[in-house]
Amino acid sequence: MIQSTYTPSGEYSGSVRSSYDVIVIGGGPAGATVSALLAEYGHDVLVLERHSIPRFHVGESLIPETYWTLQRLGLIDELKASAFPKKFSVQFVSDGWKESAPFYFDMHNSHESAQTWQVERADFDKMLIENAVRKGANIRTGAQVLEVLFEGDRAVGVRVKLTGAGDAETVTQEIKAPVVIDASGTSAFLANRLKLKVSDPCLQKGTIWTYFKGAQRDPGKDEGATLILQTEGKRSWFWYIPLRDDVVSIGCTGAMNYMFSKGTTPEATYQRELARCPYLQKRLVNATRCMDYFTTRDYSYRSTQAAGNGWVLCGDAFGFVDPVYSSGVYLALKGGEIVADTVHEALESKDFSGAKLGAWHDGYVEGLDNFKKLVYAFYTPGFSFGNFMREHPQYRSNLIDILVGAVFKPGVSDIFKAMGDVMPPSDREEPVAM
Numbered sequence: 001m002i003q004s005t006y007t008p009s010g011e012y013s014g015s016v017r018s019s020y021d022v023i024v025i026g027g028g029p030a031g032a033t034v035s036a037l038l039a040e041y042g043h044d045v046l047v048l049e050r051h052s053i054p055r056f057h058v059g060e061s062l063i064p065e066t067y068w069t070l071q072r073l074g075l076i077d078e079l080k081a082s083a084f085p086k087k088f089s090v091q092f093v094s095d096g097w098k099e100s101a102p103f104y105f106d107m108h109n110s111h112e113s114a115q116t117w118q119v120e121r122a123d124f125d126k127m128l129i130e131n132a133v134r135k136g137a138n139i140r141t142g143a144q145v146l147e148v149l150f151e152g153d154r155a156v157g158v159r160v161k162l163t164g165a166g167d168a169e170t171v172t173q174e175i176k177a178p179v180v181i182d183a184s185g186t187s188a189f190l191a192n193r194l195k196l197k198v199s200d201p202c203l204q205k206g207t208i209w210t211y212f213k214g215a216q217r218d219p220g221k222d223e224g225a226t227l228i229l230q231t232e233g234k235r236s237w238f239w240y241i242p243l244r245d246d247v248v249s250i251g252c253t254g255a256m257n258y259m260f261s262k263g264t265t266p267e268a269t270y271q272r273e274l275a276r277c278p279y280l281q282k283r284l285v286n287a288t289r290c291m292d293y294f295t296t297r298d299y300s301y302r303s304t305q306a307a308g309n310g311w312v313l314c315g316d317a318f319g320f321v322d323p324v325y326s327s328g329v330y331l332a333l334k335g336g337e338i339v340a341d342t343v344h345e346a347l348e349s350k351d352f353s354g355a356k357l358g359a360w361h362d363g364y365v366e367g368l369d370n371f372k373k374l375v376y377a378f379y380t381p382g383f384s385f386g387n388f389m390r391e392h393p394q395y396r397s398n399l400i401d402i403l404v405g406a407v408f409k410p411g412v413s414d415i416f417k418a419m420g421d422v423m424p425p426s427d428r429e430e431p432v433a434m
């Protein structure tokens with residue numbers, strides 16, 4: 001067993017053995033969940049994370065269905081006791097200023113899971129990792145996986161560069177395991193190396209985001225609400241996520257070549273889009289930006305394969321669909337849970353085939369596709385959720401089901417029968433004109 005001892009410098013240090021039952025690449029929500037649950041099953045798990053913990057990460061807004069995995073992990077009381085703002089609803093603002101009524105999750109579901117949280121990911125992800133350590137997972141930070149080792153077509157371990165506290169100098173080490181779980185996030189370590197990653201041509205988006213202090217918040221129950229604000233002309237949209245200490249995360253997303261055209265800076269583009277969003281400007285009158293601008297792009301993709309002999313993908317390492325409905329952490333947690341159960345069965349039966357390790361694929365993709373179709377509708381010119389709901393009020397609960405993350409619920413996809421083929425044009429053809 002390595003010592004998963006956390007030092008003030010943010011390192012889980014110590015030497016690493018030459019073999020484990022399972023190696024997990026990445027200590028984000030997917031890696032932390034899958035390793036916590038496998039350790040709970042009694043398996044010998046090693047998580048290799050290249051950064052120190054806590055580490056900064058985009059993606060602060062949770063959706064209600066995260067509750068069930070967080071409950072299984074035993075973290076609900078810790079979240080309740082935290083200072084993370086409570087989120088009861090999401091509200092859409094179209095064309096820069098037209099507010100829709102908020103979607104209050106508890107009008108749909110009276111269970112306490114209808115309320116969720118807005119979280120700084122550094123602290124939330126640290127909470128998940130600490131929980132995995134408590135359950136017996138071994139964590140090594142400063143551990144950059146360089147290669148997944150194969151014998152024939154079977155993954156048998158990894159080659160990793162280990163740095164940080166406890167090591168006099170950087171060392172490269174081979175570690176063996178019958179199962180390698182890739183939870184490396186958008187790095188998509190294995191999908192990239194095995195050329196399985198397919199980027200979505202209709203979702204070639206880019207995002208610029210930053211943080212403000214002193215932005216206007218609604219009172220009471222609405223204080224922690226996520227706002228999704230389309231700009232005038234709908235070339236982009238902003239998220240508005242209230243965090244602790246009067247900080248708000250505000251990010252702007254649009255077609256990649258529109259957001260990152262030559263000769264402009266992220267700040268100039270962000271301000272250009274803010275000028276198209278009067279509703280948001282109003283909220284920022286007394287606000288001060290308190291962080292740099294961050295950028296990210298081309299994050300909607302999927303792997304054509306979920307697993308192979310001795311390896312399996314988990315969370316963003318398998319796929320991600322656009323940030324608009326805040327589905328990422330939920331899918332990372334849910335994916336972590338599903339992959340943990342699958343790998344546990346594989347370890348029990350000693351069947352490490354791709355068929356066994358990827359047995360979760362079809363059911364999971366059905367859920368993922370429900371998010372994807374709703375994302376497509378959001379970006380389809382001329383499509384209006386307001387009009388759709390007026391014409392098809394019977395699908396309101398299906399819509400809320402998807403917004404809260406109940407994408408695996410039987411019948412939830414019926415809404416798409418009425419919605420038809422909503423398909424945004426390819427972003428690769430998006431003109432750059434301002």
Ligand SMILES: Cc1cc2nc3c(=O)[nH]c(=O)nc-3n(C[C@H](O)[C@H](O)[C@H](O)COP(=O)(O)OP(=O)(O)OC[C@H]3O[C@@H](n4cnc5c(N)ncnc54)[C@H](O)[C@@H]3O)c2cc1C
Binds near residue numbers: 062189317323328332
């Ligand atoms: C613009 C944007 C906004 C978003 N907003 C939201 C939101 O509001 N709500 C939400 O739920 N989701 C949001 N997401 C998505 C969310 O952030 C991700 O879906 C989530 O972090 C996925 O978790 P993960 O564990 O799969 O990957 P990650 O959280 O990315 O974790 C992967 C880990 O693997 C490590 N790693 C990578 N390569 C290696 C290697 N070779 N060796 C060792 N370690 C490695 C990384 O350092 C990282 O810590 C957003 C995403 C984007 C792009």
